[in-house]
Amino acid sequence: RKEVEQDPGPFNVPEGATVAFNCTYSNSASQSFFWYRQDCRKEPKLLMSVYSSGNEDGRFTAQLNRASQYISLLIRDSKLSDSATYLCVVSTAGNTPLVFGKGTRLSVIA
Amino acid sequence: NAGVMQNPRHLVRRRGQEARLRCSPMKGHSHVYWYRQLPEEGLKFMVYLQKENIIDESGMPKERFSAEFPKEGPSILRIQQVVRGDSAAYFCASSPPSYGSGNSYEQYFGPGTRLTVT
Numbered sequence: 001r002k003e004v005e006q007d008p009g010p011f012n013v014p015e016g017a018t019v020a021f022n023c024t025y026s027n028s029a030s031q032s033f034f035w036y037r038q039d040c041r042k043e044p045k046l047l048m049s050v051y052s053s054g055n056e057d058g059r060f061t062a063q064l065n066r067a068s069q070y071i072s073l074l075i076r077d078s079k080l081s082d083s084a085t086y087l088c089v090v091s092t093a094g095n096t097p098l099v100f101g102k103g104t105r106l107s108v109i110a
Numbered sequence: 111n112a113g114v115m116q117n118p119r120h121l122v123r124r125r126g127q128e129a130r131l132r133c134s135p136m137k138g139h140s141h142v143y144w145y146r147q148l149p150e151e152g153l154k155f156m157v158y159l160q161k162e163n164i165i166d167e168s169g170m171p172k173e174r175f176s177a178e179f180p181k182e183g184p185s186i187l188r189i190q191q192v193v194r195g196d197s198a199a200y201f202c203a204s205s206p207p208s209y210g211s212g213n214s215y216e217q218y219f220g221p222g223t224r225l226t227v228t
Binding site for chain 2: 030034041042043044045046051073087094095096097099100101102103
């Protein structure tokens with residue numbers, strides 16, 4: 001079983017749509033959770049950390065369910081510039097290596 | 111505050127040559143991580159270093175690969191006798207020092223070095 005699993009997509013959605021990505025992780029010792037975005041042939045960029053209480057940053061909302069070992073990302077009012085691959089990332093506490101999912105590809109269409 | 115810097119951005123080597131990839135962490139960051147992304151694959155952890163110490167090298171291939179982070183200067187990832195399968199994007203990330211336990215520290219990535227082995 002992969003440590004971090006994501007639906008690879010692609011998700012093709014029109015501008016203005018709401019889209020949700022899900023991710024599951026297998027290591028119950030995971031303590032830190034993140035969403036990164038990666039544009040084609042570029043480095044991953046931190047989108048947001050994910051906290052147990054859930055958190056929101058503008059059009060982006062992240063949720064964590066520790067019992068189900070499940071993380072989600074919701075994007076509202078999609079923009080063309082949201083087109084990218086979204087990476088679900090986990091690690092154990094402190095300064096430890098990140099474990100990446102393979103990513104979910106999003107294409108927002110005009 | 112300059113971000114994580116990596117050079118070269120692109121590196122072409124023939125089979126059997128050596129590749130040296132350099133990474134300078136963000137100012138104030140003392141932890142450096144190297145990750146590799148093979149074509150159409152996710153990022154995989156290779157090695158985690160602090161100044162003059164390798165903390166975790168569980169993701170490094172046993173042969174031909176080595177890494178260092180000297181007291182002065184950038185972190186270096188060295189690949190000896192490169193093979194075609196080493197062609198990939200190599201990303202370096204850095205994070206700030208740990209203060210106490212249980213805190214999560216976000217890692218910030220450099221632009222990567224794309225290694226092509228011909």
